[in-house]
Amino acid sequence: MGFPYPSHPKETVVLSKYFGDAGARTFDGWVERGGYEGLKKALGMTPDAIIEEMKASGLRGRGGAGFPTGLKWSFMPKGDGKPHYLVCNADESEPGTFKDREIMRWTPHALIEGCAIGAYAIAAEICYIYIRGEFTEPWRVMTAAVEEAYARGALGPNAFGSGKRIDMILHRGAGAYICGEETAMMNSIEGKRGNPRIKPPFPAQAGLFALPTTINNVETLAAAPHILVRGAAWYKALSLGNPKSTGTKLISVCGHVQRPGNYEITMGTPMKELIYDMCGGMLPGRTLKAVIPGGSSVPIMNVAEVETAVMDYEGLVAAGSMLGSGGMIVMDDTTDMVYQIWRLAKFYAHESCAQCTQCREGTAWTTRVLERILNGKGSEGDFQLLLDLAENMTGKTICVLSDSCAAPVVSGIQKFRGEFEAYMSGSRQAVLAGV
């Protein structure tokens, strides 16, 4: 549902059905609402059968990259005799994204169930759930729910009497966006600085503690019980015409709309329906200027692109952007694009782990050039400088944080060049002092 607003008729409410319903937080409350059926069913299936079901559902990773979940699980070695790990990525720090938080706050057992299914399917006895340090309330709710799940026999040495051990351990982050990157997260759990690792080796070969590991986003794992209970065919059918993007997706909408919140849409929903119907449209008297649809790391869309865009993996690529994490930032005609792009660059400069020269220098330099422009001291040559920097920051580093900083800058220059020029010519008043 469009939490904190009631569900809109155009939503397809699966994961968000119990957002706002505190009764769903307890073990009994969850069971009354049909919970734990998915895990019980899973424990009666073979891991291979579960993986096949996930593949057939078409579920793709909700953390940003959209990698097919069943395929990812199938990469885990079989019968290797080594311990395996599942890591649940609850670091949710991508600007614009605030959906995993609601899953944990309201339906903690849905996540526990999904994690337990994932762990069993990849032959892992331990699942670490890495929750960002700032999420104090989700941490408390999850802690209580995990304790209860152990007490009620859903977790532990003999999960629901299956003879399978499933342990779940919550691990608290300590303030670092980069720890959301999967290999940085593994380092962080190991007690190290959160620097991303060079791949290969891929996590399925050598991940956490150098052992086979799968890492999935909260929303991805929370979808697993529904798929097992209602069937892959049901999930796959939740799609408005594109078989490559299936199921429902939680879209966190923020910025200048009337009703910001989390909306659960069927893949393929037109972006205009989301903004104008579900979110109630723009603030009074304002008009749409731009949308960043997939968390701050994806290209900015202009009004013409929003007009025809459909919300799924392929649809947003066709519209010049990406679905990413589903964090949608909506900006109206009062928005200073140069200022907001500078603010994004500053975010990436602050969050760079500084291992790669292109990223460490590039994010900081980009921020300084944008600052100079905002200061009224920019010149035409700064366009080429920013684009050259972006070119150097794309596809050349250990992780894609660097590329993420370049995306809004390049698309911003392409689509809102006039606003940069206004600062350069002095027709728009400088906004930042100093430099």
Added chain:
Amino acid sequence: MSLTTEHGASGDHEVVYEPVFTGPTMARLEHLFTKYPTKQACLLPALWMIQEERGWISEQAIGEVARVLELTPAYVKGVVTFYTMYHTHPVGRHFIQVCTTTPCALRGAEDTLRAVVQETGCGELGSTSPDGRFTVIEVECLGACGFPTPILVGDDFIENVTPANVSEILARYT
């Protein structure tokens, strides 16, 4: 440099250091050892335990963590400084984090930040108010972008903070 504060600290040292990992706290840490294949993996949780008890992580605390986890102090320090939520200096009784990243900036987060700095009497970002009550910092996205401006006061996550309700919210913290 003598930088003595009411926390009994001088710079990044505590004047008199009492070990943290004794009695029940040590028992909690030993329980954590059973959940990870290495002691090193207990580093982030151990640092959290220190910060919960002392409010910050001093040089001596770094030494103690290194000893109980069989790491070097230099290594521990390298990890502590990577993560922005660990304090390596004493902070006010209530540590306030205000998000000003783009989604929140679009909805007035910078005005909220100014109001928080002013109401707390901190004067500037990162400093502690003269009464030792508050320290305010600006942080990046807190994962609640639909409810601007989210702030953290200690462990309390508060949404929809605006210049208009800042003083009422802060009054709850003495």
